[in-house]
Amino acid sequence: MTGRNRPPGAPGPIAFVLKGYPRLSETFIAQEILALERLGLDIRLFSLRHPTDGRRHPIHDEIAAPTAYLPEYLHREPGRVAAAWRRARRLPGYAKAVRVWRRDLWRDRTRNRVRRFGQAMVLAAELPAGVARLHAHFLHTPASVARYAAIMTGLPWSAAAHAKDIWTTPDWEKREKLADLDWLVACTRHGCAHLRALAPCPDKVGLVYHGLDLERFAPGGGAPSDRDGSDPEDPVRLLSVGRAVEKKGFAVLIEALAALPRTLHWRWTSIGGGPLLGDLRRLAAQRGVDDRVDWRGPLDQAAVLAACRAADLFVLPSLIGRDGDRDGLPNVLMEAQSQGLCCLSTRLSGIEELIDHSKTGFLVEPGSSDALRDALSDLIRDPERRRYYGANGKDRVRAEFDAAVAVRALYDRFVGCDTPAAKGRL
Numbered sequence: 001m002t003g004r005n006r007p008p009g010a011p012g013p014i015a016f017v018l019k020g021y022p023r024l025s026e027t028f029i030a031q032e033i034l035a036l037e038r039l040g041l042d043i044r045l046f047s048l049r050h051p052t053d054g055r056r057h058p059i060h061d062e063i064a065a066p067t068a069y070l071p072e073y074l075h076r077e078p079g080r081v082a083a084a085w086r087r088a089r090r091l092p093g094y095a096k097a098v099r100v101w102r103r104d105l106w107r108d109r110t111r112n113r114v115r116r117f118g119q120a121m122v123l124a125a126e127l128p129a130g131v132a133r134l135h136a137h138f139l140h141t142p143a144s145v146a147r148y149a150a151i152m153t154g155l156p157w158s159a160a161a162h163a164k165d166i167w168t169t170p171d172w173e174k175r176e177k178l179a180d181l182d183w184l185v186a187c188t189r190h191g192c193a194h195l196r197a198l199a200p201c202p203d204k205v206g207l208v209y210h211g212l213d214l215e216r217f218a219p220g221g222g223a224p225s226d227r228d229g230s231d232p233e234d235p236v237r238l239l240s241v242g243r244a245v246e247k248k249g250f251a252v253l254i255e256a257l258a259a260l261p262r263t264l265h266w267r268w269t270s271i272g273g274g275p276l277l278g279d280l281r282r283l284a285a286q287r288g289v290d291d292r293v294d295w296r297g298p299l300d301q302a303a304v305l306a307a308c309r310a311a312d313l314f315v316l317p318s319l320i321g322r323d324g325d326r327d328g329l330p331n332v333l334m335e336a337q338s339q340g341l342c343c344l345s346t347r348l349s350g351i352e353e354l355i356d357h358s359k360t361g362f363l364v365e366p367g368s369s370d371a372l373r374d375a376l377s378d379l380i381r382d383p384e385r386r387r388y389y390g391a392n393g394k395d396r397v398r399a400e401f402d403a404a405v406a407v408r409a410l411y412d413r414f415v416g417c418d419t420p421a422a423k424g425r426l
Contacts, residue, residue: 011414012132013042017123017146019138020049021067022060024298025243025272028187028210028331029137030059035213035407037064041414044131046070046123048141053273057301059216068126070145074118081118084125088152091124097151104144107172116141120148133157133414139165139184139195143177150180158413160208161186161195163328163349164247167320174198178205183413188328188350208410210331211403216301217338219394221309224340224387229380235265235292236380239311239341241304241332244274247325249317249346249366251276251283256317256372258287266292266380268315269307273298304332308339313379313386316345319366329354334401337361337393342386344375354401360393 022030033043043065049072071077088094101117123134123145134157136146143159150157158181166174166186178184178199185208186192196202227236242248250270257268270280270293277295284290299307308314314336318327329350336343337360345351346366355361362379364371379386 011041012130013044013128014133014135014414015044015046015123015127015131016065017134017136017142017149018045018047019142020051021045021047022051022053022056024053024055024057024300027057027059027301030057030063031213031216031403032210032407032410033065034059034063035403036411036414039407039411041411044068044128048072048119048145053298055298055300059301070119070122074115081122084118084122087125088121091152091154093151093154097148100151101148104173107170112141113144116144117148120145120152124149124152127153131155135159135414138162139174139177140169143181144173147177147180156182158182159184161191163191164325166191166194166328167324167326171198175200185410185413186328189353190349191328206409206413209329209401209406210334211401211406212331212334212338212397213403214338214398217305217335219339220305221339224342224383224390225312226383227312228383229264229266232265235267237310237312238266238268238315238376238380239271239307239313239336240268240315241271241307241336242274242316242330243272244277244280245325246276246321247318247327248272249319250280252319252367252369252372253315253317254280254283254287254289255369256376257292258289259369259373260377260380264377264380266376267294268292269294269296269311271296271299271304271307304335305339308336308341311336311341312383313376314341314343315372315376316343316351317364317366317372318346318348318351320348327351333361334397337390337397340390340394342379342390343393344372344379354396355393356396359389360396361389 045065045067047069050069074081105113134146134150134155136142136159139159139161146157175198183204185206186195187210192207196205199205229236284293320326333343343361345363347363348366357363362375364375
């Protein structure tokens with residue numbers, strides 16, 4: 001079933017406002033959109049940026065929702081922006097939206113704030129007839145665009161908050177957005193509690209984990225290996241998947257790998273692109289481990305799944321960046337655990353909501369290369385322990401993080417929020 005064949009009671013078309021689409025690093029959003037379409041939602045996608053990844057996941061080709069791209073830079077499409085302004089200024093809430101935006105601009109005097117209002121005018125002017133709601137993925141830029149457009153048009157709006165958007169958006173901005181929107185879902189208990197504390201009505205904020213498509217990530221591969229790092233011809237296979245940004249902690253991982261005994265044999269596969277990739281490669285060369293690293297760059301979901309099935313240990317050393325950015329609950333950990341792959345990560349926000357230390361995986365303090373080195377050394381040498389953590393992790397993901405359950409809870413919010421009685425329940 002697609003959103004074009006709405007079941008009785010389903011709302012009208014919903015405009016999803018995304019920062020960029022499609023993106024390899026945001027499979028959880030694509031998974032959610034496809035699942036909501038199959039439940040009957042009619043979704044229209046509006047992206048603030050054009051895609052920059054050279055690849056796309058197969059799931060993106062299964063999504064029926066049409067995608068429109070708002071002007072990424074206003075000066076590149078002056079005619080479109082001017083036409084949108086002429087239409088938007090006749091909308092009932094335009095004057096109020098200008099007042100709200102000017103107040104925001106006074107506190108955030110950036111070009112980005114100007115761009116957000118221009119994109120909001122284009123969104124409001126170009127919305128298809130019958131759109132019933134705006135929904136923003138991420139509480140920072142996409143939510144600003146959705147908020148301004150919602151004020152202009154008088155439409156209700158909602159949002160989903162994840163990680164960077166929660167921890168790097170100023171509190172004043174979060175408070176005001178939480179006051180304006182109908183409802184918001186966060187994907188970790190930690191993030192949910194933080195936003196509830198800022199919301200004038202805490203009941204507006206709900207917890208909905210992303211979950212995992214358990215059919216798409218059915219267990220595969222053979223039995224876990226007995227590699228223990230003693231054979232130079234058959235090293236233990238380490239795997240990390242994530243963008244090369246500070247919060248992923250890959251620089252700490254390289255330092256930890258470099259501190260392992262040279263007699264311990266391992267090979268690390270790194271999947272993902274990102275702005276710090278060149279720096280990481282130089283660091284690996286400086287620390288003398290580059291000959292043990294396989295830099296694969298960004299890959300699609302099928303290739304990531306194959307890499308998980310071939311690996312012995314998944315490592316994601318997440319930390320809090322200097323700008324406050326941090327992971328929420330990284331989907332790559334769930335994907336790895338779905339394959340029975342032992343996971344080594346850090347005691348950070350939502351990660352502890354997935355991994356029960358020393359039962360379904362192993363956690364160390366974020367930012368500590370020494371603690372990470374010691375954990376790597378132990379887990380590389382101990383295949384039986386890896387099997388124990390991997391099996392328990394797989395069982396927990398399948399029991400508690402089923403995306404079908406999570407998406408149904410989200411669908412109920414979209415459907416329920418169209419009636420006054422349901423609004424009171426959120």
